[in-house]
Amino acid sequence: MDDFGPDFTPEQVARGRALRRAQVPWALGGQAAGLLLSLVLGFTPAGAGLVAAVGGLFGGSRTAEVLGGAAVLVLLGQAAGLPFSARVRAVRTRYGLVTQGWRGWALDVLRGLALTLPLALAAVYGLYALTAWSPQHWWLPAAGAAALLVVALSFLYPLLVEPVFNRFTPMEPGPLRTALLALAERDAIRVKDVLVADASRRTTALNAYVSGFGATRRIVAYDTLLGTAEPREVELVVAHELGHVKHRDVLTGTLLGALGAAFAVCLLSLLTGRQVLLSAAGVPGVADPRSLPLLAACAAVLGALAGPPQCAASRRIETRADRHALELTGDPAGFIAMQRRLAVANVSDVDPPRPLELLFATHPSAVRRIAAARAWRR
Template sequence: MDFTPEEVARGRALRRAQAPWVLGGRVAGLGLTAVLGFTSAGAGLVTAVGGVFGGSRTAEVLGGAAALLVLGQLLQLPFGARVRSVRAGYGLVTQGWGGWAVDVLRGLGLSLLLGLPAVYGLYALTAWSPQRWWLPAAGAAAVLLVALSFLYPLLVEPLFNRFTPMPPGPQRSALLGLAERDRVAVRDVLVADASRRTTALNAYVSGFGATRRIVAYDTLLSTAEPSEVELVVAHELGHVKHRDVLTGTALGALGAAMAVALLGLLLTLRPLLDASGAADAADPRSLPLLAACAALVSALSGPAQCAVSRRIETRADRHALELTGDPAQFIAMQRRLAVTNISDVDPPRLLELLFATHPSATRRIAAARAWRS
């Protein structure tokens, strides 16, 4: 028995306590975008906010986009706060409410900083051609996603965590040696101050090429055995070895381009435009409709994305086993991660199929035993 009945029950209880709020937040978000996008309420919002800032087309585009982002964030606040409270009750949260609020504001600021220029450029294209705007927009979306993938470790990650080089010693040498044995070039080994927010354990490989570095949570380094840390990193090196990040970025860019093309088609449908109160795609009042269609496409594609992610994670697990040749320690590591993170080690299959990006702990342990045999 890998997990005691108490550990299984604790993970299941946490999942049941936070699931209504996590799922409720998703449903509420979709509901808000649907109401604003598929009725004239969103058009009225764009017109009203644009009027406050002068009533120009630019004011409607930027004001409407900002209003949608802020409203979405406000709607998610009670759900996010409740999930945080539940997790705090299980000892997974170390950050105070003030720090949490600062993170929420940082996230909103980042969304506005990235989203408003993108929306402005998009509606410049719709003004150029209400029918063919999606052609250059699809290419721009693909390029933007690739650029963000490269810049995220350098510009976004430092906004939420502080990273310090791991001091010289056996652990750093072992991790660099593991990467060298795997023929994966890494620039450095960094420690993230995750303990400011959580007790959860994690590590990852971040960046591309010359910016690639191994990042380990300080919680992992202070809790896990050195060999367990190596196995977590070996799993992450598997993503690099199999070019999962590059492939994911390429597929994401392709998916972004296809999504924009689909949105271009949807915004030509007269019934949708009439319901939203917009004249055509160039009308700033179509912005809520665009957001609603994008949210719906994202929600419908979620299970397929999760299925692909689980296959990728399974392959990275196998890589870790092949690189270390230590299935017993792999099983111990999976047990430590599941118990410390209070995971539901064997969730309902439907929830796993719809929302899980990783296989359950029991499936990963069973795969390790099968690999050993």
């Protein structure tokens, strides 16, 4: 067992590692199952046959194949990952991180599907309308549309999606609310309100974030955080989140995401224009709705390849937000206490294996964040 000195007891370190070892294989297994399904359907004639069969059930028209194929791919992808996510949930329940029953979890899955399916159907319908308009140049307007969609979803998410999964109530007037608003004012950040999310209906994990843009911006704290952490620790969590606002991380991420989506569409047009892939999928061209599984498979591969670079960028952004919290509060001791609190309450592996961290971690480990705070203090 490594010696983490005064920060974490051997029992806390062992518990975090045990949870990581128990849940990571299932989490990665779910990703692998979804990717394998996409590859099998996309790079063999099986996917084209599936789209044709589903379309035939609804009359066999081009529109039936487009919408039926998109729906069945979404549903199959959900079904492939569901046993793995259920297993991860069972593991986290064993460690006291889940408070929601299976019925509530199933309702959340259905809510997510109800949001995903219409969006996927609309996007795929628009895409194949463009391929019918121009089998060679469809990607030009599609790239622009993908970029606009990313921007629109980023703005609409806090207004339309967050309320589907959580209830938000204004924080009661008091010293903590006053301190959080004063923190934002000192940071020259306009905040409309401080809200409390009823996260305890699902989890015991601790978190807070700043959501929205401009007039819709609000500080959101989990009720689990407010009920567990010291007020100063809550302030430090919020100071970190204000760092994302101060450095325009959400806006920058949205714009980069829009550019990435446009670039991905361009790459998809290049990949799906290769005869070897079209032949493997058993379709004559991308304008044929039966090419939908091939498009989905190529998108899945691009997404998997983009994962590690995105995680690396995220870790750098989180490190900068940590530094902002230290500079805003001037309280490294409180910051270290907050990191300990979060790591223990969330049963984190405080020092995961480096390859795992490089490939999949969106935040630096607790040990690295605490070390950075001590270095900042010196």
